[in-house]
Amino acid sequence: MFHDYLVKTKGLTNIVWVWDVQDLPDDYGFADGDAKFDRYEGVPGGLAEYDANDWRRFDPGKDYYDVLAVDYYDLDKYQQKYYDQATSIAAEDGGKPMIIGETFYLPTAAQQAAAPDYSLAMPWGARTWNAENTGHDGMADFYSRSIGASGTPRFATLDTSLRPTAQPTVHGTPRLGARLTVDPGRWSLDDTTFTYQWRAGGRDVPGATASSYTPRLRDLGKRVTVVVTAHRPGAADGTATTAPTRPVTLFAHHGRRR
Template sequence: MTGPVSGDAGLDTSETAPGVGVLEYLAGDHGGRIISAMHHDHPYEDPAEADDLHRRVAAETGVYPALYSADFLTGRTVPFRANMIDEVIRQWRNGRLVQIMFHVSPPQYTVEQEVEGGWGTDAAADALPGPNRVYSHLPEDRWAELLRDGTELNANWRRRMDEYAGHLKRLDDAGVTVLLRPFHEMNQHVFWWGGRPGPGGTAGLFRMFRRHLEEEWGLHDIVWVWNIQDLPDDYGHLDGDEKFARYRGLAGGIPEYDANDWDSFNPGADAYDVLSVDFYDDEGYSPRRYEQARRIAERDGKPMIIGETFVLPGPDVLRTQPAWALAMPWGERTWLHNTPDAMAAFYRGSIGAADLPRFVASGPAGR
């Protein structure tokens, strides 16, 4: 593992400093500043490069981001998941917030077959039934089978959940509180898990996963992140969403739905801890999207964060939308969508790793 670089020296995490829980911190007052982050979208074959983007931000802006985001991924990265967990533990021990995402193969594939999977594209030929890719479609009858106890597909998925749980158990044993963001962008139909509103849809899969980790594995030191994307208003409708046309006349295809009805994908206030919204639409950080998120977060009593973005929020956004606790740019493409001056302004004005308090694992008692 590489040694400290600019902004990567860690914090004074001595026991004399008061400790704070992760969820408590996210929900707290940050003095008008937003918490900085970066997603690591590179493979984990080389452990020495597991925080290369964080170190790049630090070298260019002088600020090492406060949150480190990792990903289970699928395909050729599967054999290196242990390296990813090692880096998450290292980041936590150096005083940072940590998150893991969940780009994984469809549920009909085994743990062994995940290594053969891939990301794919959202083109119809890639995303329609069956391929071992993140961009894939699960027919309606198979979806019902997935959520129903006792079916072959449900049993296979439970074995898959056990594989992820084994990695997460390492974090629990190490005293790490991780933000876990499974089945992100639930309202986007190109992922095999997405585009299914209602309690029997993606929200039901989210609840199943949480229940499995808690009841079967005793994992409670997890901050559960529910995620939605800022999709266009006609998304999920045949007459406005070009990509949705792939489901026209398709046996087992999903019916039309309102992707802008975020609450139809809500797993329930008892099932999630943080509301996050991904911003990729041309509308950007509009007041209506902010108010839409704020109403849900306030009603459910949750902090809210910008879960993913290419374009970092500027000073006007941060001034007029103060409820956002954190903003996470999406990996290497951040440099393609922001000028060096904009990146420097964001990171130098935000909460970096050196500004964080000492975190303590919360466990069931802290939740």
């Protein structure tokens, strides 16, 4: 809901969305008397019991996040099962980049070598500095294996262009006095509004900018099209033109009688 509100309703396109999971113990959510879990029982919107080793139940969907993050808080630190599960889900969701979202313990060289797809780690300041495996030497070792900002990869610019994924079409019979309507089709972004310009014989019909149009005497023998312009906050307008109708006739076309 939050994603759709910001992206679809507000039209924000410069957000990097991170789905973050934590290295919870295997029995989290199942152990009786586990205060970390019991506090949610009976609370509206609280957590149902779940398997801490099955993160797929919480996957928001590949279109709703850009980066998969794993937090490491527990003393057992970088168990391979967490990395293996994360890489499997990231691959299933289209090859998402992965990071260590929050940690009290920066990975050692051996741990980093066993989890090469993590692109960065975010340590918890003084808590990390004072951790038994970090301190001055651990910090120096980790950063000696890191790259600077100039060497980091960049996200591709989000494509905010509006283009039709299903072309607009004109419905109705092209004859004098019969109303024609336009279906704007489907477009590459949601929450799109449209404006229209009807044309007859390749020329704009003055004032014909509604979603419907009734051919007039001057349109006889001409083919009718509509230029559909799509609008969305934060995106450049897109245009598409319908296929031309048959020439406008005075009466309905029923075919030739024999």
